[in-house]
Amino acid sequence: MNEPPRLQIESGKIVLSGAWTLAAMLPELTALRTQLAECRAGATAWDLSRLSRIDSAAAVLLWRTWGGTWPAHLDVAPLHREVLSRVAELPDEIPAAAVQRFQLVEYFGRLTLRALANLQGMVALFGQLILDLSYLARHPSDLPRKELFANIYKAGAQALPVTALVGFLIGITISYLSALQLKGFGADIFIVNILGISIIRELGPVLVAVLVAGRSGSAMTAQIGVMRVTEEIDALSTIGVSRSIRVVLPKIVGLTIAMPLVVLWTSAVALLGGMVAAMLQLDLSLIYFIENLPRAVPVSNLYIGLGKGFVFGFVIALVACHFGLKVKPNTESLSANTTRAVVTAITSVILVDAIFAIFTRHIGVPGL
Amino acid sequence: MSGAPVIELDSVSTVFGKTCVHRDLNLRVEAGQIVGLLGGSGSGKTTLLREMLGLLRPTSGQVRLFGSDLNSGDVAEQRAIRRRLGMLFQHGALFSALSVFDNIAFPLRELRCLDEDWIRRLVHLKLAMVELEPAHGDLMPAELSGGMVKRVALARALSLEPELLLLDEPTAGLDPDRSQNFVDLVGSLQQALGLTVVMVTHDLSTLAGLATHVAVLADQHIIAFGPKHEVMTVDHPFVTGFFGADRRKLL
Numbered sequence: 310m311n312e313p314p315r316l317q318i319e320s321g322k323i324v325l326s327g328a329w330t331l332a333a334m335l336p337e338l339t340a341l342r343t344q345l346a347e348c349r350a351g352a353t354a355w356d357l358s359r360l361s362r363i364d365s366a367a368a369v370l371l372w373r374t375w376g377g378t379w380p381a382h383l384d385v386a387p388l389h390r391e392v393l394s395r396v397a398e399l400p401d402e403i404p405a406a407a408v409q410r411f412q413l414v415e416y417f418g419r420l421t422l423r424a425l426a427n428l429q430g431m432v433a434l435f436g437q438l439i440l441d442l443s444y445l446a447r448h449p450s451d452l453p454r455k456e457l458f459a460n461i462y463k464a465g466a467q468a469l470p471v472t473a474l475v476g477f478l479i480g481i482t483i484s485y486l487s488a489l490q491l492k493g494f495g496a497d498i499f500i501v502n503i504l505g506i507s508i509i510r511e512l513g514p515v516l517v518a519v520l521v522a523g524r525s526g527s528a529m530t531a532q533i534g535v536m537r538v539t540e541e542i543d544a545l546s547t548i549g550v551s552r553s554i555r556v557v558l559p560k561i562v563g564l565t566i567a568m569p570l571v572v573l574w575t576s577a578v579a580l581l582g583g584m585v586a587a588m589l590q591l592d593l594s595l596i597y598f599i600e601n602l603p604r605a606v607p608v609s610n611l612y613i614g615l616g617k618g619f620v621f622g623f624v625i626a627l628v629a630c631h632f633g634l635k636v637k638p639n640t641e642s643l644s645a646n647t648t649r650a651v652v653t654a655i656t657s658v659i660l661v662d663a664i665f666a667i668f669t670r671h672i673g674v675p676g677l
Numbered sequence: 678m679s680g681a682p683v684i685e686l687d688s689v690s691t692v693f694g695k696t697c698v699h700r701d702l703n704l705r706v707e708a709g710q711i712v713g714l715l716g717g718s719g720s721g722k723t724t725l726l727r728e729m730l731g732l733l734r735p736t737s738g739q740v741r742l743f744g745s746d747l748n749s750g751d752v753a754e755q756r757a758i759r760r761r762l763g764m765l766f767q768h769g770a771l772f773s774a775l776s777v778f779d780n781i782a783f784p785l786r787e788l789r790c791l792d793e794d795w796i797r798r799l800v801h802l803k804l805a806m807v808e809l810e811p812a813h814g815d816l817m818p819a820e821l822s823g824g825m826v827k828r829v830a831l832a833r834a835l836s837l838e839p840e841l842l843l844l845d846e847p848t849a850g851l852d853p854d855r856s857q858n859f860v861d862l863v864g865s866l867q868q869a870l871g872l873t874v875v876m877v878t879h880d881l882s883t884l885a886g887l888a889t890h891v892a893v894l895a896d897q898h899i900i901a902f903g904p905k906h907e908v909m910t911v912d913h914p915f916v917t918g919f920f921g922a923d924r925r926k927l928l
Contacts, residue, residue, distance in 0.1 A: 331838045332760055338790050364838040369798045639773030639819045
């Protein structure tokens with residue numbers, strides 16, 4: 310169909326013919342560019358009258374070959390001259406987009422300011438939650454039951470299989486590793502203490518928190534984020550439904566209720582895994598293990614574990630909702646905020662866990 | 678240019694599950710025509726457009742662009758054909774992670790044989806073509822108004838200098854003034870670049886301002902195709918209903 314772009318030199322004139330378009334030039338672009346570069350040296354006369362088509366890509370190429378000025382002699386059809394003159398009208402030096410230089414102080418300053426802004430946002434969200442709860446206490450019929458139960462089901466019931474699997478495997482791992490050490494000291498029966506305290510008090514809640522932050526936390530951020538992108542959140546407000554009561558509150562309350570239950574479940578399954586491993590490795594019977602568990606592990610450890618689950622669930626949901634509400638209507642912001650939500654949630658959970666460890670250091674530790 | 682039509686649909690049928698969208702549909706669009714594709718809601722206009730783009734394969738029949746079959750196997754050939762067409766999606770479909778400049782530069786960069794200076798000049802040309810300032814290049818798609826999104830999307834569709842431009846509802850969601858501006862813009866670009874344009878539209882003034890030919894999609898096939906004034910006289914319930922009292926305004 311289109312004849313390919315050609316360049317010849319006829320009696321001192323450079324003659325271009327064929328279709329000089331991006332699509333037609335592409336297969337032989339390098340050859341054409343070297344030909345043009347060779348011609349540039351002495352040529353002042355150009356004959357473009359035999360062109361069948363020229364597009365702006367080719368016009369830019371020619372204009373650059375000419376060094377940004379019209380050649381002394383130029384034959385060209387008026388229609389094609391128009392294309393060329395559009396290129397000629399462009400300023401020669403088009404400023405490149407300014408590249409931001411990396412500066413350490415500025416970087417850390419921005420980081421700190423962003424962290425503070427996030428903290429402020431979460432405090433504001435917390436305040437809003439308190440206000441909503443007090444409103445719901447006065448108007449119990451406005452409680453978004455359906456959403457609440459849906460969230461408990463999604464974040465709690467549907468998380469049971471995966472937390473059980475991970476908990477069981479972790480229980481086996483710890484039991485095996487401890488058993489190897491304990492055998493050396495002949496202190497086999499202390500496996501009950503080690504497993505009981507570490508899983509019920511520490512590992513169960515943290516393990517579940519990490520899993521739930523990755524599973525439900527990211528889902529919450531993404532859901533609220535997409536609702537913002539598609540303006541569903543705004544639609545809710547126009548119908549006169551409070552977005553914080555209908556969207557945020559069920560998520561936070563739901564996860565806060567569901568987390569301790571999932572923690573209980575996971576700790577139980579992890580202990581089961583540990584018991585099975587102890588039975589195989591140390592010949593410790595299951596009955597013995599269960600009989601000695603209450604003696605080795607004071608019940609306050611269980612309360613601490615459940616308390617942690619409660620607080621962790623709240624923290625994860627609060628962080629997830631905060632970042633979800635921060636999503637701007639574009640895909641980049643959605644992915645960035647989801648990542649931030651998960652990372653921040655896990656980090657804050659570990660932080661809260663450390664605080665828990667400090668303040669409960671005298672509680673529930675069995676005296677030997 | 679040879680005589681091969683730009684778009685040729687040859688007895689195309691499309692079936693989704695049990696619904697038959699197109700049955701034995703034929704259409705020939707010649708170079709330089711501006712075809713307005715009309716049809717009621719749900720009559721399969723956008724589906725037809727997606728088939729022309731090769732995004733959707735018809736259940737049976739052939740779609741030929743520039744004389745070659747779009748659904749034939751050769752990847753390199755298909756890519757070469759796709760470079761010759763530009764598409765303006767209904768909601769712009771700008772890449773939200775990229776700035777306006779990068780959105781327009783994206784197809785050019787993907788060719789991997791143009792240098793940055795060349796690309797920069799071309800992007801500024803396109804911006805000027807759709808009457809945007811160079812400063813707009815730094816904006817992100819989320820910061821643009823509806824009309825500007827359409828303009829940027831048009832600039833991106835034009836960045837590879839296509840011979841065929843497909844427009845899906847080009848003026849939907851614009852106020853009459855802006856939509857008139859947009860129609861003028863596309864019209865002048867069509868004349869300057871010698872484009873072939875196929876557009877899906879519901880808007881009579883867009884149709885009146887831009888189209889040279891009209892294709893009417895109803896009852897699962899093209900019931901009428903021809904120059905604007907001829908199609909309006911066709912006696913079919915959809916045509917009379919659509920143009921109705923405004924028939925005179927269009928002529």
